[in-house]
Structures are given as C-alpha cells and as structure tokens.
Amino acid sequence: xxxxxxxxxxxxxxxxxxxxxxxxxxxxxxxxxxxxxxxxxxxxxxxxxxxxxxxxxxxxxxxxxxxxxxxxxxxxxxxxxxxxxxxxxxxxxxxxxxxxxxxxxxxxxxxxxxxxxxxxxxxxxxxxxxxxxxxxxxxxxxxxxxxxxxxxxxxxxxxxxxxxxxxxxxxxxxxxxxxxxxxxxxxxxxxxxxxxxxxxxxxxxxxxxxxxxxxxxxxxxxxxxxxxxxxxxxxxxxxxxxxxxxxxxxxxxxxxxxxxxxxxxxxxxxxxxxxxxxxxxxxxx
Ligand SMILES: [Zn+2]
Numbered sequence: 001x002x003x004x005x006x007x008x009x010x011x012x013x014x015x016x017x018x019x020x021x022x023x024x025x026x027x028x029x030x031x032x033x034x035x036x037x038x039x040x041x042x043x044x045x046x047x048x049x050x051x052x053x054x055x056x057x058x059x060x061x062x063x064x065x066x067x068x069x070x071x072x073x074x075x076x077x078x079x080x081x082x083x084x085x086x087x088x089x090x091x092x093x094x095x096x097x098x099x100x101x102x103x104x105x106x107x108x109x110x111x112x113x114x115x116x117x118x119x120x121x122x123x124x125x126x127x128x129x130x131x132x133x134x135x136x137x138x139x140x141x142x143x144x145x146x147x148x149x150x151x152x153x154x155x156x157x158x159x160x161x162x163x164x165x166x167x168x169x170x171x172x173x174x175x176x177x178x179x180x181x182x183x184x185x186x187x188x189x190x191x192x193x194x195x196x197x198x199x200x201x202x203x204x205x206x207x208x209x210x211x212x213x214x215x216x217x218x219x220x221x222x223x224x225x226x227x228x229x230x231x232x233x234x235x236x237x238x239x240x241x242x243x244x245x246x247x248x249x250x251x252x253x254x255x256x257x258x259x260x261x262x263x264x265x266x267x268x269x270x271x272x273x274x275x276x277x278x279x280x281x282x283x284x285x
Contacts, residue, residue, distance in 0.1 A: 014222065016049045016178040016211040016263040031080055032213050034205060035166040037143060039084065040213045041077055045069050049179060049263045051100055052209055054161060054170040055081055058141025061090030065145075065161040065170050066101040066209060067108070074104025091115065091138050093147045095159050095172025096209060097123040098185075115147045120157030150174070150198060153191040154182065160198060167204035174198065177211025177222050180259060180268040181230050183275040187284060188234050195227040211263070229259045237276035247277045 013020050018027075028050070029043040037057040042050040045068070054065040062081060067074045078089065091113050095101065097120035105124075114121075114128040115138065121130040134149040146162040154173035161170040174194055176182060181191075198206065205216040206223045214222055233256065240250035251270035259265065278284045 012214075012218070014178060014218075014225075015261075016176075018044065018048065018050070021212060029076060029080055031084065034168055034207070034213070035163070038163060038166055038168060040170075040207055041080065042213060043068055043073055043077065045073070045100055047264075049210055050212060052170075052207060052211075052213060053077060053101075054207060055084075056140050056143055056145055056163070057085045057087060058139075058143050060141040061087050063091040063093065063138060063140045063145055064089055064108075065093040065159075066095045066172055067092070067104050069100035069103050071104045071107055075107050077104075078107065091140065091145075093138075093145070093159055093161050094120045094124065094126075094157070095161065095170065095174075096120075096155050097157055098155060098173065101172070101209070115159070117149055117157040117159060120155065120159075123155070123157060151190050151194045152187040153194040154186050156185060156187065158194065162201060162203075164202070167202055168207065169198060169201060169203040169205070170207040170209075171198060171223075172209040175206060175208040175211075175223055175226055177208035177214065177226065178262050179210045180256075180262040180265040181226075181233050181272055182264065182268045183272045186275055188230065188272075188276050188279055192227060192230050192234070195223065195230070199223065199227075229262070232257060232259060233272050234276055237273050238280060240273070241277060241280050247274050250277070 015021055032040040034040055039055050041053040045051045051068055056063045068077050089109055089112055094116040114126055115136050116130050118130040136147045138145045147159045148162050149159055158174050206219040207213055236254055251273040
C-alpha cells in the first residue's frame with residue numbers, strides 16, 4: 001500500500017488523468033492521510049480515473065463514506081483499511097448511490113449501519129431506515145462525522161460528509177475534480193447551488209468523489225473551478241437551446257472551451273446537453 005502524504009501541490013498538474021499527474025496504474029490504490037485517523041482512498045475505475053472513498057477510524061470502529069464499483073474493488077479497499085486498523089467497519093454513509101460507488105457493498109459487514117437519504121435508500125432498495133432530516137451526526141468513537149444533505153446535485157440523494165473539527169468535507173459526486181460534469185441523473189442548476197452551500201461551511205479541504213484528492217488550498221480552488229465548469233456548461237447549452245437546435249445538434253456544436261480537456265468529455269458532453277435541455281423545458285421534476 002502506498003500510504004502517501006497528500007499529493008504535493010507545488011507545480012502539480014491539475015487533471016484527473018493519472019498519467020499526466022505523474023502516476024502509474026501500479027500506484028493504486030492509494031490511501032492518503034488527511035488528518036489523524038482520517039483517510040482518503042483513491043482507486044482506478046474504468047476508463048482510467050479515480051473513484052475516491054473516505055474512511056474514519058474511531059476508538060470503536062471505522063466509518064466509510066462511499067464504496068467502490070465492484071465486489072473485488074470494495075474487498076481491496078477493506079483490505080487496505082485493515083492495514084491501517086484492525087477495527088471493524090461499523091458505519092457507511094451513502095454519498096452517491098451510483099453503482100461505481102456501491103456495487104461492491106455486499107462485502108461490507110452484514111451489521112453495518114447505513115446513513116442514507118430516503119431517495120438513495122429507494123434507489124439501492126436498502127432495508128435500513130433513512131435519514132429523517134438533512135443532517136445526521138455520527139460519533140465515530142471520538143471523531144464527529146456529519147452526513148449532510150445540501151440538496152439535489154449529481155444523484156438526487158447526495159450526501160456529503162463533514163468533519164467539523166478537522167475541517168474536511170468529503171463531497172462524493174457533488175465534486176468531480178477535473179472530470180466533465182456528469183449529469184445522467186443530475187439536477188444541474190440545483191447542483192451549482194449545493195456547491196455554494198458547501199463553500200460556506202468552515203472547511204479547509206474539500207475531497208472529491210472522482211479525480212484526485214488535493215492539498216487544502218488547491219482543493220478549494222478546484223471546487224470553485226468545478227463549479228465554474230458547471231456554470232459554463234449550463235450557459236453553453238442554454239445558448240444552443242435558444243438558437244432552436246435539437247439536443248443532438250447542440251451536442252455536436254457545443255463548445256466546451258477549456259473543459260474539453262477534462263476526463264469523460266466525449267461520454268458526458270451529450271448527456272449534459274440532454275439533461276440541461278430537460279431542465280430548460282421544465283421536464284426535470
Ligand atoms: Zn461515480
């Protein structure tokens with residue numbers, strides 16, 4: 001295991017592409033210490049960018065936020081956690097209910113306590129009770145972790161995990177660091193507002209659900225950059241919609257500017273066009 005100190009920020013290329021960032025695939029998975037007993041975990045998923053989980057080690061157990069995308073990948077993550085602590089995994093916050101973060105959850109301990117919004121509980125067909133409000137605090141044996149619902153963003157059931165003492169905010173798929181805004185099940189304009197709410201919290205380091213974990217100062221700059229990208233994508237699609245283009249034509253003509261360099265642009269660009277068209281046309285409920 002590469003128990004790395006967080007990535008150096010000086011001169012660091014800002015990208016989600018591991019090779020451009022100076023990594024080899026054999027460098028993964030990476031466990032990145034964020035604070036005492038708080039770790040980020042990056043592993044590579046297809047087609048070659050990172051999925052990030054968070055784990056917090058308390059005096060009587062481990063809390064995980066988001067898993068990985070297959071039984072094999074989540075087993076690997078549990079193996080890496082076991083190298084840090086022998087304590088059992090007791091809590092699991094569903095930041096994103098999408099398969100690339102949950103498809104391996106069957107290998108979590110059977111008695112794990114889920115913290116999940118009603119929306120994501122339904123998506124995952126979980127038997128566990130859902131949150132009844134917008135905030136649920138977990139005392140992970142000496143460390144407080146708050147699951148916060150800041151509104152609909154990438155999935156509709158999005159939770160972020162806030163560690164108020166450590167000033168860390170794990171944002172799951174609300175923050176896709178240098179990955180083109182992925183909107184298949186998103187609420188584009190509401191998502192921009194959710195990022196505004198996150199930026200108002202007392203946070204030193206914002207941790208993404210995809211892309212790389214950054215040093216604190218860079219993490220805020222990159223979250224702002226991600227929000228700027230979302231605004232730019234929404235503005236470009238709105239411009240094309242006003243011209244009366246079909247969604248297919250708009251997808252062909254869209255000029256994503258600097259964001260055409262971001263991971264997944266070819267796959268996610270046309271999806272974003274359709275979703276923003278739906279929003280403009282009032283089809284997004
Ligand atoms: Zn994902």
